[in-house]
Amino acid sequence: MSFVQNFPCFSIVLCMVAGILSTPMKGKQAKNLTLVVVTLVALMSIATLGYVIGTGESYTYMMGRFPAPWGNEIRVGILEALTATVFALVMLFSLLGGMDHVFKDINESKINLYFILVDLLLSSLLAIIYTNDLFTGYVFVEINTIAACGMIMIRESGRSLIAATRYMVMSLIGSGLFLISLAMLYDITGHLLMEDAHEAMIRLTQSGQYEIPLLVIISLLTVGLAIKSGLYPFHSWMPDAYGYSTISSSSILSSLVSKSYIILLIKIFYRVIGFDTIITSKIVNVLFVFGLIGMIMGSVSAIMAKDIYKMIAYSSVAQIGYVYMGIGLATEAGMAAAIFHILTHAITKSLLFLSAKGLNDASGRKRVYPALQGAAFRNPLAGAAFAVGSLSMVGIPMLAGFISKILFATSALGSDPKKVLPTLIVLSVSTILNAVYFLHTVVRIYTPVGEPGEFKGVRIHMAVGAAAALFCLIALNFVLGLYSQPITDLIQQGIQMFA
């Protein structure tokens, strides 16, 4: 057994230990510790990814002393390692990019708590990605929720408290549904480890037993995770939660937390229930329809939003719609497109949130559009970053967003003929709507106030860390746009490893 194989387990444990160690620390120390841990996790994830690509097959890793089918396991394949890598990197950049504001927004005595929550969140994200055990999945989903809720409410303004409450209520409903579906699943399969449950599932479907309970399980499970990831029409908590928390939290929540549930859903679809069963259950069609509606409604709400954070938050609703549409196409290509879009969106949305904060800083901390006019001249880097993020979301070639759009479009054509036309039409319409709000904002931030040629306001220089984070995210966007083939190949291999 190679030493690298321990890395996923190490990363999870390391994050938890860091969380515990941070408890007596001061804010600054906790910050440094967290940054080191996140960087280490990113490096270890890269090493794991390299290892899994090298061997070409996934492996399971026993946690604790009991072997399968009783004990607890994590499983590492290409897809898991890839998502873990991207998530850790995005987490690092989000933290760096919003570090100033963490120290400004949060009461000094509570800063170390914030970093404990970050550590906890990362460990639960990794556990959700890697877990091979359904109930462990549930436990970490709850930990994820708690940590995320803490990250929203730690700002302690009235708005953020209410946002946290709404987030919590919706999340709990989602996890309640998820939990009861797991209980039922355990009931009919008798296993919690994914492989064993899958084998039992195959036996059940072959013998035709428990058809109706299975349908109930699939729908409860899907609805539960869909609520937690904010699929339209369960998105009402998103704008407040993303709009009123400190910027690192917004960025992490929108780009990682909601996506981790989708990853878990995909994993359960493939590894427990079996994708063929999912297709015959028609639940994918439901996801498809809601995905399409979400794509349009999210964009429409974003157009009507009056402040820039809400606009970005509503655009997340639309992007989640894209992902579910990809899943709903019920083909492997569609699934690959959805996963690619998860990565694209993670990178782009964090870029947008961080740069929007930079623009907001340059506009007297006002978030409404008129105040943002000309902000790109006052904070050139944030302006450029916002422009790149917007263009990527709109789908300009050479950027990541274009590749995901083209993947969606091509995978749509390989799917059910009835889905082809709706997909293509909604894809075009939503792209145009995206263009309306994103490009409008870009033009606005590049429109100077006052007389032409006259410069008003103060120039803002971003902190080194924040600037570096923005640069890296821009670069990642171009990398995904220009070198997408290796990544899509990896995703495809990863999906095949699932089956």
Added chain:
Amino acid sequence: MTVAYLLGAAILLPILAGFLLLFTQGKWKNRTVKCLFLFLVFVITTIFSVKLMLVGDYQFPLWKLTDTLEVLVRMDHLTRLFLGMTVAAWTLGGVFAFEYMKHEQKEDRYFGFYLIVLGVLIALDHAGNLVTLYLFFELMTLTSLPLVLHNLSHEAVMAGLKYLFYSVAGAFAALFGIFYLYSHGAGSMFAEGGYLADISYTGSQGMTLLVLFLMILGFGTKAGMFPMHGWLPTAHPVAPAPASAVLSGIITKSGVLAIIRVVFYTAGADYLRGTWVQYAWMTLTLITVFMGSMMAYKEQVLKKRLAYSTVSQVSYILFGLSLLNVSGIVGALSHFVFHSVVKNCLFLCAGAVIYKTGKTMVKDLKGIGKEMPITMWCFTLVSVTLVGIPPTSGFVSKWYLATGSLETGMTGYAWAGPIILLLSAMLTAGYLLPVSILAFFPGHQYDYEQVQKREPNLLMLVPMGLFTIAAVVFGIFPGTFMNYLQKIAMTVL
């Protein structure tokens, strides 16, 4: 792979120079040095482009986006035609701007983006497949936007947004088609004569026709085709005059280039001939031709009048293409060249008048011909060309267009085409010639005592003069050029 390096240099040189200017805004102490630097970039780019045009046909991938999507460049006769026109117009417009931009703010930014757009356009002319075309089409829209909203007044920003939204909506309509064609095994390269009729193409015919129509409509947005022409009369007048010149003369034509690539190099004329798409397309172009002329006739602001005239004239080109026969294509391509030359010149003349006198309305131009005789002579000569009075170049292209229309033998349309062209030609005379008449024959009330010479300097006169000479020479000696176009038309059908 020296061609690749040469091409890279031709594309990157103006783009990098443009970025250099953007980053050193306001730091150039000596304006002459800056202008010399710009001129040098224009000249070197032109030399590179000419060298590329002389290399011979080539086609190679520049970059692989994914295994199936690649950025492909291609050099053929069409590329040469568009590339030559782009570089020439850009250089002359740039020289004109050396003088003109003195009275505008922030000229460094203008020149920066002007150069970037040039690089993008060179790449666009080289596009060898639909994705490459789309890529540079979008980039062109985005980089040319700052030229439109240059003076950043409220009006200019609104016009810029309108330009942006129309263009983006159009491009996405086209993108829809590109998605469709790609996933059915077409669009990964251009080939003369198209290939959708081949067996390997798997799309259904009804759907394919629909997406082709959408693509024509989408790319037609840039060419100002009805019903997506709304941005053009708003965006052109607010831009600085040299920018309106190239917007009108070159950027609208990139829509034409894209449509040619879609119709003749992807779909194939045979695939479309006689279908509803051809009829719908023809109808739209004829509506645009007539409506554009009408609007121009009624318009009182000179630059707006010229913009409406562009709407109408570019649709002549599209009309010629929609005929799907040799005469039509020859007429269209020749009209592309002639109109580019003429409209560049007209906008430059209008710019010179604005620069020297600040007058924008047609009625204020009374007697301007006495003050700026050379400028107005250029204006008059190219106007005559555009109207199409023999033996000018406009006559040649319109002759081909009319012949082409009659050759189609389509009931109704065969005759409707020439009639509308004739009507529009009369309207063209009606909206352009009065400007000259007013300028040179101001009438009894005009006070000749007050005339003062206000002729602009050589930086402005030389580009205008060269355009005028080109327009006249093409009209008198069209033979060789028309044969060349004939050759292109034969290969693509």
Added chain:
Amino acid sequence: MGPNLWVNVEEIAAVILFGVGFTTLLLHKNMIKKIIGLNIMDTAVYLFLAAMGYIDGRVAPILVNGNTDVNLYINPIPSGLVLTGIVVSVSVTALMLSLTIRLYRKYRSLDIDEILIRMQREELKK
């Protein structure tokens, strides 16, 4: 259907309870009642799990007198799951309660609609 219904009475009770908890959590305006709903919902799931793991005539899986015969005890895993679940739900409840306390301190209300109205009023004043 008939006999099955009677055999599965615990499960049916669990599902009904789950529904009650779910609607309370989702629809009730009062924060405390929402939390109660949350607990009913979670408890319903534990009932479901416990009922599934129970085998008639056997005892809880705690070793007595060193007797390790498997057939003596009920399935231990669901019980383990219930224990874990309780831990999770306790922590979630604690978090919700702390949120409620903060909201109450700030807005002097437990009604979520009322809180929203007061917050908007407060923002308008600023």
